[in-house]
Amino acid sequence: MTKGKVTICMGFEGSANKIGVGIVTSEGDILANPRETFITPPGTGFLPRETALHHQQVIVPLVQKCLKEANLTPKDIDCLAYTKGPGMGAPLVSTAVVMRTLAQIWNVPIVPVNHCVGHIEMGRLVTGAVDPIVLYVSGGNTQVIAYSEKRYRIFGETIDIAVGNCLDRFARCLGLSNDPSPGYNIEQLAKKGSQYIEMPYNVKGMDVSFSGILSFAEDTVVKMLKKGTATKADLCFSFQETIFAMLVEITERAMAHCNTQDVLIVGGVGCNKRLQAMMKIMADERGGVLYATDERYCIDNGAMIAWPGLLAFGQGDTIPVEESSVTQRYRTDDPVINWRDD
Missing domain, CATH: 3.30.420.40 (ATPase, nucleotide binding domain)
Structure with missing residues (x-):
């Protein structure tokens, strides 16, 4: 990340029945954060295969909607962040494939993000905790x-x-x-x-x-x-x-x-x-003091992946496309939090 330059990240979250794409700047501004939810009939849960199919059907329109809401083009995006895990295998893979494709088309770096860390950093950003x-x-x-x-x-x-x-x-x-x-x-x-x-x-x-x-x-x-x-x-x-x-x-x-x-x-x-x-x-x-947020940021969303993605990007924590895998089990205490000095 160039010192003094505002960088922009697009984040992809699809670890469960929510699929979200968000755009955040290095100044902490959330420019867009649309998402879709896979809803099943009463008395039923959501299965990996059907959830993944839902994500595949809506993710490209979500990317287009996200760019439009942020009033940006792909040329404005400095990096792409995605949920590496934890989560449901098929939805994680479906989301990562789209991210991986766009990273190669747009020629931008990739940053893997732990889903749990994404929630924490989003909460800290929004509440000031x-x-x-x-x-x-x-x-x-x-x-x-x-x-x-x-x-x-x-x-x-x-x-x-x-x-x-x-x-x-x-x-x-x-x-x-x-x-x-x-x-x-x-x-x-x-x-x-x-x-x-x-x-x-x-x-x-x-x-x-x-x-x-x-x-x-x-x-x-x-x-x-x-x-x-x-x-x-x-x-x-x-x-x-x-x-x-x-x-x-x-x-x-x-x-x-x-x-x-x-x-x-x-x-x-x-x-x-x-x-x-x-x-x-x-x-x-x-x-x-209790710090809490509402459904915009508590519920799975793309911005919560984009923000820690930017923080990691600032430390040079990018990976090549061939290493952009996913894992269903990825502990909160596994990733090193390089951006915190306290």
């Missing part, structure tokens, strides 16, 4: 993270399924719509709940387990609905309160361990207003 404890909650990941010595260190995580996956499967159990997302529909229904039903609470040190509460939901919830002893709203309310309390507990423990008062929530589940409210109560009691 400097060095908070990070709660990363999404469909495929649940981790409590802190930065130290050029890496994002994982202090706690799920030992079975991710919180977003847990919410999705609970919504499936209740027959809730996948439009715009299962978690959002649970959140809205939970606001109408008034009866708290005790559910399994599984915190194991710094880690959490969601399989127990999900099994309880899949077995007991159906019986309660049939008997009329609870409503769907009551069940959504109780489910949210329980799993979010678990997340707040392990986050506070990490904050105490790292002597940090501030917390940043990232990932698709981080949009949930109830989770944000519960976390804010805890942060306020510790004299700290």
